[in-house]
Amino acid sequence: MISFTYELPGNAMCMLRSDYDMNTLISFACSSSLEHVNVSVHNGPFIPQIEDESGSQENCSTIKWSSGPQDGADILSKYCHHEPKILLTTSWAQAIREVGQSFEGGVNEFKRALKMYSMEVGFEYDLVKNTKEQVITTCKRRDTNNCLWHVYATLQKINGYFYIRTLNNIHTCSSDVRTTKNSRMSSELVASLIRDKVRDKPLTRPTDVVYDFKVNYGLDITYHHAWWGVERAKNELFGHQSLSFDLLRWYKEETEKTNLGSIIEIHYDSNTRRFKRVFVSFYACIYRFWYCRPMLFLDGTFLKGRYKGNLLTATAKDGDQGNYTRT
Structure with missing residues (x-):
């Protein structure tokens, strides 16, 4: 019999007592989908010897695993070697890359890429100038923390593309922290991301979109954004x-x-x-249909009596004489 606890964010703790063995406990810790889960085992005679950095071994009466970034050593990797889940937002960090980068969709595509980039990198920005021909963007902490990050993009009237003219892609305010919620999330961005899914599955529900963003994008979106995103995608694909x-x-x-x-x-x-x-x-x-000839149908009538089976019946339809059935 062993006793172990797992601690959730917000100092919430749950204690379980069971006859789980060591392998079951490791499987529980590895398969847990919760973030920052601490699992502690107390007074377990089965607890193995843990080798420290110096190479010595010692018996532990309490073992602590961590599925997220925690203080201290994380020994879960000694037992569980699963690869971390790669979110679909990983490529968003390259949405704004270099000077000369082009955006074929014009200003709308540039601002959509700017939203995705800021959400993945984890910072807020201000639109100093926002027109169809020019966009100047600076970090929201430019005045308070003297952050020099900025991007300047203009429209090339010859082809209608938007080009990045100047870019300082280094934050000096230390504000780049990715969160699951972002003020830049909009139904327009949701519609652009789920357009292909709605095309393949027109009956996509807003709840499906909320779950998909939670699992595959690592983002928490509101039902309002999901509903309008589905409606926008349907209107763009199938018309209003x-x-x-x-x-x-x-x-x-x-x-x-x-x-x-x-x-x-x-x-x-x-x-x-x-x-x-x-x-x-x-x-x-x-x-x-006015000149159709009489047609003969062959059908089966199931018998509901004692004997199992079915009875074939022939049915004909004549425009002049009406219906008649032969058994």
Whole structure:
């Protein structure tokens, strides 16, 4: 019987008592998805000898593992050698690199790259000048900490690209700390990141986006940003929903005008005026059904009696004589 505790951020501690062995405890510590988890084992006769830096060994009555940056030695790596998870935001650190870097999407692409870069590196910035032709950006702590980081980009009117003209990519304010929440997060940025996912899965839910950003990007976004991000992506890919219903009315009028005899009916709720369904039947289909010959269908009728099996029935439909069934 052993006793171990794991400490969570905020000085919250949970103690468990069980008959776990050493391998089970190591697996628990290695597979834990929590950040900065400290696991301590007390009074365990199974505790192995730990070799220190000098090469000597000593018996420990308490062992402390750390899954995050903590003070003191981290001995979890002696037992668990899993590789850390690589987030999708890793490449964002190269979004702003050097003088002469170009952005084909113009000012919008440049400012989107600037957001991603600041979120990954971990700092806030101010837009000193923000126009369609020029953008001057400085560190938010330029005045308080005399930080000299800045970037200056302009528009090249010949091709419509945005180019970085000057760049000081060194922070002297020591403010580069990455956090899971950032004030620069917006629904526009969310839409640009989930566009391909929405194209493959049009029924993507905002809750799926929140979970995806938490797991794969390491960022906490609000439901509001996720919902509007999904709506923006859908509008960019499939068009605005309200405009599609206007096009449906236009389609009905044009079809009945150019294809005489066709029947198109749009059903909606008379109280809420919300769309329910649409029925479309072209005149060519209606005309051809008038001259259809009698058709023979072969189907099976399941017997519900004592004996298992099914009974084949032949059904024919005649336009003049109606339906008749032969068994």
